[in-house]
Amino acid sequence: MAEAQYRLVVRQGPNPGQIYELKKTEIAIGRDITNDIVINDAEVSRRHAHLTLEDGRYTIEDLNSTNGTYIDGQRLIGPHVLAVGEILMFGDNVGMVFEGEPSMVDLTVPSAADIGRTPVAAIPVPVESYQAPVEIKKPQTSGVAAPQPRVMEATPVEEAERKPINSWLLAGCGCLLVILVLVIALLVFIDQPWNPGGGLYCVSPFDIIFSALGYCR
Numbered sequence: 001m002a003e004a005q006y007r008l009v010v011r012q013g014p015n016p017g018q019i020y021e022l023k024k025t026e027i028a029i030g031r032d033i034t035n036d037i038v039i040n041d042a043e044v045s046r047r048h049a050h051l052t053l054e055d056g057r058y059t060i061e062d063l064n065s066t067n068g069t070y071i072d073g074q075r076l077i078g079p080h081v082l083a084v085g086e087i088l089m090f091g092d093n094v095g096m097v098f099e100g101e102p103s104m105v106d107l108t109v110p111s112a113a114d115i116g117r118t119p120v121a122a123i124p125v126p127v128e129s130y131q132a133p134v135e136i137k138k139p140q141t142s143g144v145a146a147p148q149p150r151v152m153e154a155t156p157v158e159e160a161e162r163k164p165i166n167s168w169l170l171a172g173c174g175c176l177l178v179i180l181v182l183v184i185a186l187l188v189f190i191d192q193p194w195n196p197g198g199g200l201y202c203v204s205p206f207d208i209i210f211s212a213l214g215y216c217r
Contacts, residue, residue, distance in 0.1 A: 006058055006100030011087070013094035014040050022058060022100070027051035029090065030063075043067045043091025049076075058082045058098075067091035 006022040020037050028035040030048040039048070045065040052059045061079045062069040069076040070089035082088075088096045 006082075006084075006098065008037070008088070008096040009099055011095045011097055013090075020096075022051065022053075025053045027058075039090060039094050041091065041094050043093045048090055052079075060088070065090070 008020040008022065010016050010018040010020075024036060027037060028047065028050055029037045029039065030046050031039055031041065031044045032046040035047065045063070045067070047063050048065045049069045050061050050063055052061070059079050059081050060069065060071075060076070062076045068091070071080055071082075072087055073089075082098045084098060084100055086098045088098060090096075
C-alpha cells in the first residue's frame, strides 16, 4: 500500500503559492514561530489549529482561535477529516488548499478516524431577494373633459337667512323717520310762518285738535 502524500498550498494571504509538505503525524498551525506551519497574519491566533494523521488521513481541529477555522466556507466546530481539494481558511485573510494523493485504501469503508467525528456546522448564507421595480403608469388623458364640480346656488330661504337680524330694526327706524318728517311738515303747514295773519290752528279740521289744547277760544 503506497503511503499518502499531502500538502497545503497557500492561495490567499502571505506568500501565495507557498507549499507546506505534510509529513509529520502532529502538525501545529499558528502565528507563533514555534508552530510547524507559521502564518504571519494578524487574523491568525498564536496557536490556531492542529493537524493529526490517522489511518493515512489528516484530521484538522480548531484550537479555540479568535477568528475561527473554515472548511469550504463553513466554520469548524469539531474535528474534521480533510478531503483532497478542500479549502481551509484561517481567519478571514489566509486561505490554503488541501492537496495530495491518498493511499490505496478502500475509501468507501469508513476508517476509525471517521467514526465519532463532529460534523462541520453549516453557516447559512443570507440570500438577498430581488424585487423587480414597480412600474408607475402615468394617467392617460382622454378627449372627454373632466366633470366640473357642481356649484350649489343659494335658495331664497338661504338668502333670507344670511340677512342680518337688525334689518327689521333699520326698517322700523326708517318708518319712524318718515312719520316724523311728515309731522314736522304738517306743523309747518299749520303754523304758516309766512302768513302775517297767523296759522291754521283754528281752521277746520285742525281746530278740533287745537281747541282741546286751548289754542282756540
